[in-house]
Amino acid sequence: MAEAQSKIPDMKPEPKGDEWEPKIIGFLCNWCSYAGADLCGVSRYQYPTNVRPVRVMCSTRISPHLVLDIFKAGADGILLGGCHLNDCHYISGNFYTEKRVRLMWKLLEDAGIDPKRLRLEWVSASEGEKFSKVVTEFTEQVTKLGPSNVRKDNVLKTQVAAADNASETFRLRALVGKELDLEKKGNVYGNKLEQTELEKLIDQATKEEFERALILELSKSKAMSVKELGKIMNVPTDKVLRHIVALRQKNLLAMEHPEGFTPTYKTIEIGGEL
Numbered sequence: 325m326a327e328a329q330s331k332i333p334d335m336k337p338e339p340k341g342d343e344w345e346p347k348i349i350g351f352l353c354n355w356c357s358y359a360g361a362d363l364c365g366v367s368r369y370q371y372p373t374n375v376r377p378v379r380v381m382c383s384t385r386i387s388p389h390l391v392l393d394i395f396k397a398g399a400d401g402i403l404l405g406g407c408h409l410n411d412c413h414y415i416s417g418n419f420y421t422e423k424r425v426r427l428m429w430k431l432l433e434d435a436g437i438d439p440k441r442l443r444l445e446w447v448s449a450s451e452g453e454k455f456s457k458v459v460t461e462f463t464e465q466v467t468k469l470g471p472s473n474v475r476k477d478n479v480l481k482t483q484v485a486a487a488d489n490a491s492e493t494f495r496l497r498a499l500v501g502k503e504l505d506l507e508k509k510g511n512v513y514g515n516k517l518e519q520t521e522l523e524k525l526i527d528q529a530t531k532e533e534f535e536r537a538l539i540l541e542l543s544k545s546k547a548m549s550v551k552e553l554g555k556i557m558n559v560p561t562d563k564v565l566r567h568i569v570a571l572r573q574k575n576l577l578a579m580e581h582p583e584g585f586t587p588t589y590k591t592i593e594i595g596g597e598l
């Protein structure tokens with residue numbers, strides 16, 4: 325994975341006349357999807373050439389942070405390909421991939437990127453034809469969605485940066501990392517949690533962490549009041565205030581220059597963990 329993370333393909337637009345072509349990154353696991361792509365090639369199945377393949381050892385090596393980073397770099401779509409469930413070379417890797425991708429979709433939605441720009445597919449080494457079908461369908465879907473505006477739109481850029489920071493919080497990493505165990509084995513007291521209950525819990529935590537990360541992004545360059553933040557984020561002020569209390573407890577936000585009776589808050593650049 326270190327290799328995949330350090331080699332994010334160049335996302336500079338390629339001149340192709342006036343016609344826009346989607347730029348899609350395909351992370352393919354070494355043992356199934358990459359071999360499926362190979363078979364697709366040698367079998368001479370036709371498919372669009374918009375997907376730039378990156379070989380990874382297992383689909384679960386792709387983190388939400390990497391996905392968001394690639395969207396920040398200007399990708400229009402990301403395809404994750406892995407072995408079918410129960411066929412992962414590392415036994416349960418792709419079960420974790422499923423959980424992570426669910427978090428990625430949620431974070432993309434919060435950030436303002438259509439989650440349809442990220443697709444997860446299981447393609448085995450013998451499914452060359454399926455690979456061609458998946459790539460064709462996904463390229464058509466991303467083409468319909470149009471070019472990603474992350475690099476041009478500052479609001480979107482801030483939201484994606486917030487989603488990226490939220491994905492790296494201990495709370496979300498721990499929750500998603502433990503989700504399978506909590507579902508199958510239960511917590512330390514042996515209490516198993518229903519999948520729907522867990523998903524609800526993770527969705528709520530994702531929303532909260534995203535909003536807190538967004539407050540930190542927005543308050544980086546200018547001290548902001550609760551009212552201002554609530555208005556920009558479209559979040560009720562009592563909720564913003566609760567986030568501010570939590571962020572101040574972690575020493576991530578400082579109160580600055582109270583104007584009259586209205587305090588404003590600014591992000592502490594060097595602080596504890598979010």
Ligand code: FES
Nearest residue numbers: 353382406407413
């Ligand atoms: S090795 Fe293919 S998904 Fe894990």
